[in-house]
Structures are given as C-alpha cells and as structure tokens.
Amino acid sequence: MPALLGREALLATIDARLAAGGGVALQGPPGIGRSALLDTVADQAAARGELVLRLRPARGERVLAYAGIADLLRQFPAEAIAALAPAPRHSLAALRQGRPSRTGVPALARRLVLPELLAHCARTGPVLLVLDDVQWLDPESSELIAFAMRRRPGPRVRMLAAERRPGPARAARLCPAPAIELAVPPLSPDDLTALLESRGLPCRTASQLHRASGGNPFLALALGGAVVSGPAWRPAPLPGAVRDMARERLGLLPAEVQATLLTAALATEPTLTLMLRAGRDDAANELRLADAAGVIEMSGERIRFTPPLLAQVLAEETPAADRSRVHADLAAAAYDPVEALRQQALRTARPDPQVAADLAAAAGRCAQRGAERTAAELYLLAADRCPPERSADRLDWLVTAARTAITGGAPALAGRAAEGVLAADAPPGHRVRARLVLIDLAGQALAEMGETFAAALAEAGDDPALAAPIRLRLTWAGFLTGDLEAAAAEAGRARDAARLAGDPTTEAMALTILAQIQRVQGEAGWRGTLEAARALPAEPAPDWLHYGPHYMAARMALFDDRLDEARAELLSLLAVAEHDRIGEARVEVLRSLSEVSTRAGRCQEALRYAHRAVRAAQDAGLSPGPTWYTAAVAELAGGSLEAAAGFARRGIRSSRQEGDGLYLRRLLHALGQAQVRSGDARAGVATLRQLRDLEAEAGSADPMIVRWRADLAAALAALGEHAEAAATLTLARQAAERLGTTPALTGYLDRAAAIVSSESGLLDLAADQATAAARHFELLRQPVEQAHALLVVAGAERRRRRYAAARQAIAEASALFRAAEAYPWLREAELSPARTEGAADQGLTSTELRIAGMVRDGASNREIASRLYLSVKTVEATLTRVYRKLGVRSRTQLLSALPAVGEITGSS
Numbered sequence: 001m002p003a004l005l006g007r008e009a010l011l012a013t014i015d016a017r018l019a020a021g022g023g024v025a026l027q028g029p030p031g032i033g034r035s036a037l038l039d040t041v042a043d044q045a046a047a048r049g050e051l052v053l054r055l056r057p058a059r060g061e062r063v064l065a066y067a068g069i070a071d072l073l074r075q076f077p078a079e080a081i082a083a084l085a086p087a088p089r090h091s092l093a094a095l096r097q098g099r100p101s102r103t104g105v106p107a108l109a110r111r112l113v114l115p116e117l118l119a120h121c122a123r124t125g126p127v128l129l130v131l132d133d134v135q136w137l138d139p140e141s142s143e144l145i146a147f148a149m150r151r152r153p154g155p156r157v158r159m160l161a162a163e164r165r166p167g168p169a170r171a172a173r174l175c176p177a178p179a180i181e182l183a184v185p186p187l188s189p190d191d192l193t194a195l196l197e198s199r200g201l202p203c204r205t206a207s208q209l210h211r212a213s214g215g216n217p218f219l220a221l222a223l224g225g226a227v228v229s230g231p232a233w234r235p236a237p238l239p240g241a242v243r244d245m246a247r248e249r250l251g252l253l254p255a256e257v258q259a260t261l262l263t264a265a266l267a268t269e270p271t272l273t274l275m276l277r278a279g280r281d282d283a284a285n286e287l288r289l290a291d292a293a294g295v296i297e298m299s300g301e302r303i304r305f306t307p308p309l310l311a312q313v314l315a316e317e318t319p320a321a322d323r324s325r326v327h328a329d330l331a332a333a334a335y336d337p338v339e340a341l342r343q344q345a346l347r348t349a350r351p352d353p354q355v356a357a358d359l360a361a362a363a364g365r366c367a368q369r370g371a372e373r374t375a376a377e378l379y380l381l382a383a384d385r386c387p388p389e390r391s392a393d394r395l396d397w398l399v400t401a402a403r404t405a406i407t408g409g410a411p412a413l414a415g416r417a418a419e420g421v422l423a424a425d426a427p428p429g430h431r432v433r434a435r436l437v438l439i440d441l442a443g444q445a446l447a448e449m450g451e452t453f454a455a456a457l458a459e460a461g462d463d464p465a466l467a468a469p470i471r472l473r474l475t476w477a478g479f480l481t482g483d484l485e486a487a488a489a490e491a492g493r494a495r496d497a498a499r500l501a502g503d504p505t506t507e508a509m510a511l512t513i514l515a516q517i518q519r520v521q522g523e524a525g526w527r528g529t530l531e532a533a534r535a536l537p538a539e540p541a542p543d544w545l546h547y548g549p550h551y552m553a554a555r556m557a558l559f560d561d562r563l564d565e566a567r568a569e570l571l572s573l574l575a576v577a578e579h580d581r582i583g584e585a586r587v588e589v590l591r592s593l594s595e596v597s598t599r600a601g602r603c604q605e606a607l608r609y610a611h612r613a614v615r616a617a618q619d620a621g622l623s624p625g626p627t628w629y630t631a632a633v634a635e636l637a638g639g640s641l642e643a644a645a646g647f648a649r650r651g652i653r654s655s656r657q658e659g660d661g662l663y664l665r666r667l668l669h670a671l672g673q674a675q676v677r678s679g680d681a682r683a684g685v686a687t688l689r690q691l692r693d694l695e696a697e698a699g700s701a702d703p704m705i706v707r708w709r710a711d712l713a714a715a716l717a718a719l720g721e722h723a724e725a726a727a728t729l730t731l732a733r734q735a736a737e738r739l740g741t742t743p744a745l746t747g748y749l750d751r752a753a754a755i756v757s758s759e760s761g762l763l764d765l766a767a768d769q770a771t772a773a774a775r776h777f778e779l780l781r782q783p784v785e786q787a788h789a790l791l792v793v794a795g796a797e798r799r800r801r802r803y804a805a806a807r808q809a810i811a812e813a814s815a816l817f818r819a820a821e822a823y824p825w826l827r828e829a830e831l832s833p834a835r836t837e838g839a840a841d842q843g844l845t846s847t848e849l850r851i852a853g854m855v856r857d858g859a860s861n862r863e864i865a866s867r868l869y870l871s872v873k874t875v876e877a878t879l880t881r882v883y884r885k886l887g888v889r890s891r892t893q894l895l896s897a898l899p900a901v902g903e904i905t906g907s908s
Helices: 008-019 034-047 059-063 067-072 076-084 084-098 107-122 139-150 187-197 205-213 217-228 240-251 255-266 270-275 283-292 309-316 320-333 336-347 351-369 373-385 389-406 411-423 428-443 450-460 463-479 484-501 503-522 526-535 542-547 549-559 563-577 584-600 604-619 625-638 641-660 661-675 679-698 708-720 722-739 742-759 763-780 783-801 803-820 823-835 846-856 859-869 872-886 891-896 897-908
Strands: 022-028 051-055 127-131 159-163 177-184 295-297 302-304
Touching: 008 022, 008 034, 008 159, 008 177, 022 034, 034 051, 034 127, 034 159, 051 067, 051 351, 051 763, 067 084, 067 107, 067 139, 067 411, 067 722, 084 107, 107 139, 107 159, 139 240, 139 897, 177 463, 177 584, 187 205, 187 217, 205 604, 217 240, 217 722, 240 309, 255 309, 255 320, 255 783, 270 283, 270 320, 270 503, 283 295, 302 309, 320 336, 320 389, 336 373, 336 463, 351 373, 351 389, 373 389, 373 411, 389 411, 389 428, 411 428, 428 450, 428 463, 450 463, 450 661, 463 484, 463 503, 463 661, 484 503, 503 526, 503 549, 526 549, 526 661, 542 584, 549 563, 549 584, 563 584, 584 604, 584 625, 604 625, 625 661, 625 823, 641 661, 661 679, 661 708, 679 708, 708 722, 708 742, 742 763, 742 783, 742 897, 783 803, 783 823, 803 823, 846 872, 846 891, 859 872, 872 891
Parallel strands: 022 159, 022 177, 051 127, 127 159
Antiparallel strands: 295 302
C-alpha cells in the first residue's frame, strides 16, 4: 500500500520479533506513519487467523479511568469470557463498563481478568494486542495491561504498541518480554516521491516537500495540496493541520527552550555560539532538550529544525514586538556587518530611504563576492524599505534581486521579486526581465508558460536586446515538447536578434541549440553550426553553462563514442559548474559524466555521478526526469534492473506531467531495456514500440542519441517476430547511412542482427555477426557492450552445440563484466553456464523451445498465441520449424522428442 513505501525493512524487523514472541514498541513524532504500520501488521495477523485485539485511545480518554481496558475487554470472544472464574467474571462486568469492581472484590481479581482471558485464547491460537497512541491511555488501564504482560503470557501472546515522541516512554513498559523499541524514521526522498505520486501529486514537488516536511508523510501530504495550487517556487501557505501539529510539538517544550528556538529561527545561520552571543545564556542546555525532543538536529555547532516548517510556524506566530527584540539581539551578536544590517532592517517594516540605500549597497558587495542568495535577500529588503519617492530604485532592486536569486539558487526569492516588478507600473525592459525569471523558474515545464511568453514578446516590441532571450527560451520550449520545426525557427530568430543587439552569449546559445536540432533532424550541417557557436566570444554564467557550446560539444562527443574527449571536456566544465548556486548546470554536467562512465565501463563511478546528480536536482527543486533517466541508465549497467525500472517509470510520469517529450523518449528506452533484461520481453517490446512511435511524431532522425532500434529488433526476435525485427534493423541501417553514423552504430546493429539470426536458426551467421560486434566494441573501448556481444556469441555457439566455445565466450564476458563492476550483467552471465552443459536442444531457439514446451503441456495453437501475444500464423510457422529441426511430422511425434527439450527449457 502507498502509505508503507519505504517501510519494508522496519516491517521485517517487527515480524521477526513478533514471530519469536514478546513485544515491539514503536515511537516517533505525529504523522510519521506509526498507525499505518500498526494497521498493516494487524491486518496481516488477522488474515493468518490470529486473534487481534486493537486499542487506540483518543486524547480526551487519558483522564477517563478504565476507558482503555473497557474497550479492550469488549473484543474478547464469548467462550473466553464464559471460561472465567466467578470472581474475575464479576470484575470483568465492571471493567467493561469502565469502572472498578464493587467494594469487597479483591483487587487481584480485577488484575487477573486480562491475563486469564489471554491465556484462554492463546490455547487455541496466537493473540496479538495492537495498542496505538499509548500516550493517551488512561493510567488505570495502563497498569492492568502492564500487569497482564508481566505475568509472562507465553510466546503466543504478543504486543505491538506505538506512542508519540517527544514525551514520556510508556509503550515499551507495556510490552511482554523480550521487547524491543524501534523509532519510525522519516521517509527517504525516493519513497516520499512515490507516495506523493500515488496520491496524484506532481513529481517535481517531491524534493520541495521532503525538505519542508523532513520526510514526515502526513506533513508532506498535507503540504502537497497547497504546493501544487501555485508555481513551484511560490511558498505555499501552511494548512491548519500542519500548524496545529507544529504548535503541539513546540508546546511540549519549556518557555525558555522556545525562546532560544525563536532566536535560532530568526537567525540566518544559527549556531550555539550565536545563541550565546545573542543573550541566550543557557542555550547549550536548552538546545540539548530541543534536540532530544526531535525539534532540531545539532551538527557540531549548527542548528537545523526538523522539519524546517517548525521554524516558520514559530516565527510567524510570535508577536511582532517579540520578534523585533530578537532581531535587535541578533544584530548585536552578528560577526558580519552585512548580517548586522540585515537584522537591524528586519526589526521594522517601515520605509526608510537610508536603510534601503544601505541594504542595496551591501547587496551589491555580496553579489561581487559571489554571495548571490544573500545579495538577493538584501535587494528585496531594500525594495521593501524603499519610500515612494524612490520607486525607480525599487524597481531596479527588484529586477536585480530576481535574477540574482536565480543564480543563487533561491527560487522563492526570485519569484517574489519578479512578481513585485509585474505588480508595479514598471517599464517594458523591467517587465520582460521579470517574465524571463518566471519562465526560467518553470524548469522543464516550459510548455505551460504560453501566456508569459506572449506577454514578454508584446512588451519587448522591436527591441532585439529584449527579444533575443525570449526567442531563445521559446527554442528550448519547442525542443522539449518535440516541435523541432518551431524550435529551429525560433533559434534562427534568437540568433538574429542577439546579433543585432551585440549579445554574443545569447547568439552562441541560440546556435548551440540550433546545432542540436539539426543533428536530431538528421542534417549534416550541425557541426558547422556548433563550431560557429564555439568561435563566438561567449561567456555564459555558471548557471547557464549547460546551454553553452562547450557543454554541447561534450555531449556530441558522448553521442559519437568519443568518450575520452567527452570526459576531459566535462571534467573541466564541472570545476566551473560547481559555482552554479542553483545547481542546474552542475546537475547536467554530473549527468553527462555518469553517461560517459557507463559507456566506458566504469559502472560504479557512473552510479556515483548519477546519484550525486539526483540529490543535487532534489536539493535545487529541479525537474527530476533527466536525472532519473541518468540513474536508470547507470543502474542498468552497475546497479540493479529493479532500481533501473523504478527510476525509469517515475521519470516517465514526471516527463509526461511536464510535457518533456525529449526525456520521455529516453526514459522509455531505459524502461524497455530493463523489462527485456528482466525476462518480460513482451512488455519491453510494447514500451520500445511506444518510443518508436513518439520519435516518428517528433521527427527525430539521429539513431546515435537514443539507440533503441537495435534493442527493439533483438526483443522482437526473442518473441518470434522475425520479420518485424529484420525490418527494424533495415530501417536503422538506412538512418545511419543517411547521417554517416554507420561506423559508430555497427556494433549495436551487428549484435542485434546476430540475435535475429540466432532466433531464426542461422547459427553460423549469428556467431560471425556477434563476434564482429564484440571486436568493434573492443576497438571503441566499451567493455560492457563488448561483453554483451560475447554473451550473444555464447548463445549462438550453444545452439551450434559447440559447448566449449560457448563456455569460453561466457568466461571472457564474465571477466569483462567483473572488471567493469557491471553487476547486473555479471549475474546474467553467471546464469549462462547452465545452458552450455550439453543437453540436446536440437538447435531450437528460445521462442521455439517455449512453444514446444507449451505443446507438450497440451496447449492448442490458439491458446499458445493468446498466452504469448503472438498471431496464430506465427505459432504455426514456428511449429513448422520445430518439426523440421526435430525430424517429426505431428504433435504426437513431437511429444516423444521433447524430454531433452524439457531439460533445456527448465534450465532457461
């Protein structure tokens, strides 16, 4: 179920402890998922036929004596109650009404009610007590339950209890021995993403919500609706349920601790030393209490709220006068004059021309030394403190704040500043620059920005300096959505406008994307266009590096298998991209380095780069589709097929949500590969056919970028669709010849052709084609692809019954996979020796073996066609080949020839 994503290990630990007898006490903050875990364990136990007794007291029941035990006793079966002795039965009647026994009944009789009922029920089967929200259980019920558990009811009576933390530990004291206490941890970003998707929330919100919620699923879901109601960069208002939960957690702390936490919440970078300098003399002890309560985490001296929204609630719900005093204390405590100025300015929101000018001057100094985020915040503060008579300065500061905030990785500040410009009576230049910021904040979802583009073009008018950057972004929008003709036209307009405006950086980026479009469309002139871009004196900022010609040259080298050249260029670019505060350029360079490493056979390095890119994209709130594609490719080579399929499926959903046709096609290729290699060739073929249709719609002609054609042909051949497989290869070779990329694609096409030949029974040809492919990849220094080709060689040799040659090819492939740390491929190679032991398969292909085995089991041709999703005609043609190879004429004769075939089918 979606609520339990990421809880597999915790459930396994709970099941193991309960299976051995005893108890488990779960603890965690509100909303972390304790109740979902309890419900799952209880439902599983009930499905196994166990007696499950469930108790979940409400907050107000803490003061109602015997309320909990009354609810619990009502759940026992009638036969258990009838078996009680008279004294406990009299006590039971009173307890079921939520009151103590009448005067004269021994207290021991009351205490023995629950132990005797449990003992009776345990004689016929296991009993599981499930207690949720133990912190609300009344003390009288708690004492009776604890007494029953101390009576050592035996391994058949178990307990699973849960309570909120922070707060006194009660649950563990209720559990029978042996008991363990487990904390329910926050969900990881990946698991939270899957949970949010299952509830219909966009993928891109996941990283933002993970940071805001600290991985708490309730908080993330509560925040999710508010987040998707507006732009991704706009801070969402906190729902009432979230504020209530935050107030409850903070309210459990002493007033002095809350005061220190308020000081931390209002500081830019809170530390223990800063708290002491700001007058919080007992800060060390107070922060220790807050840390123990799970409200903050201390990393050395640094203070971090968990989740961060606690700081927001604390600050927003503190009276303005109290906040002003804390800002004054922080101003006096600051080491940095800029921070002191910021805190002084935050004491009051009243306009002040001198304060505004000082803030703007400090912002300029911060921007010069590379502190863009601080600069953006100071420019915004300057605009907020600006009096009406300096409205022109205010607009200048807002525009500067918007662009500086994007560079500094502060999308919320950028969006707020841009909207401030658009809400004012600003000149066209300011309005265009503000709209460009909003467009850039959209990430991959440029297709949704049509109105903003139209307004920006209208405001730009005939000014080429304003029009050029708008046209450039329209080019990217067309390219991402697959409208290559429109993208190429806009690239030309952007180039011309930039040239008129004397803007070589925008001109170079327009030529760069135009070269990419030309290559995708199969135009040979793309090289000249890219060289023209590289010749311009362009200096893109670090956050625009991935749109520049040098990065694109590295990508093209990757596409063309010039891996050393691509790697060297990317490593030099990474040093620059590390200065990109928003992270998109750094993410793109890391992604490309991962893809280079995958192809070069450095599989674990590829995984490290890929997961760095995923984390960086999550931290920056970027569109996740591209990094999930890279992670899927790396997992296919060096991780796991299951993880690859997971990344690919999530990336497909993300790309569809954002209208990103480019990465949708790439992710479909990764998913198709994972499906085929996992043994589901039918699903893989369906996925790759979908990719084929999308590429045809988009007009993509370059087979080097997404090399899906060979994979589709091989998968079709495995399903017995030989004619379509051959046709797919023919079309692929024709496309390669048109573009002059045949030499680079030779290995892929020859390897796929070998699989088609092998499945068609042309075993000599298959062995030759696969051997040629292996040599080709060896020359390119691509060991994983080379070893894959050797596995195809082994399959052909096995079918030729040359088992020694097959084993040698497998050994060579395994050595290459092992050296490359390509573990999924190594596992596939390790399964191959079972197919080379000499069992007589009579030269049948895998499809022929499968169909022959189904005939042996009595299936008709129509049933076989239905189960394998083949046409009846294909099944009939396959059986004709089987009859010919085995020298039989009928189904009856086939059955006598099948025992040896059955051995092969079983080993496969």
